[in-house]
Amino acid sequence: MAKKKKSNGKKKKNTGNPELFSQLATTARYSRTLLSRQLLSCGLYAGQDAVILALDAQDGLSLSAIADQLGVRAPTMTKTINRLAVQGFVEKRDSPTDGRLSHVHLTDSGREAVNTVKKAIRRSHRLAAGQLSSRDLKSLSKLLRKLERNMVAALD
Secondary structure (H helix, E strand, C coil): CCCCCCCCCCCCCCCCCHHHHHHHHHHHHHHHHHHHHHHHHHCCCCCHHHHHHHHHHCCCEEHHHHHHHHCCCHHHHHHHHHHHHHHCCEEEEECCCCCCCEEEEECHHHHHHHHHHHHHHHHHHHHHHCCCCHHHHHHHHHHHHHHHHHHHHHHC
16 A cells, blocks of 8 residues: 655645635525525514524614625615615614715614524534534535635735
8 A cells, every 4th residue: 555645734725616606606695585584574584684684693784884794885785675674674864963874774674674684504514514514514614614714815
């Protein structure tokens, strides 16, 4: 049996794997679709869940603060907030200190939707995780955070 060569302690340079990036994009798309289907039970659409949860954590955020927190552009957030307002989940109120700003607040329906959103996320997680062990999930989460940091750094 041949012996394995010892490493010289240096990390190997990552030469890239286009299939991995494609798989990551596909997995992200399927995870979003899975969650979207779970959210339909309470009348929410993809992306709206994150806004509901952000407002649950800190109600009364400005549109730009929500956009920054979720990593989307302000026009996208404006459309999402307007749709949530029409659906009755949020309401916009003028800022008492700055007439140019408005703040977004959960309505009673929005507060009721928080638990439904959390349940939909848990259900989606269970379905996606399937037979993965706790160890696998922990490793996957750690690796995804590293990928995210690399991509954020590349975008700065």
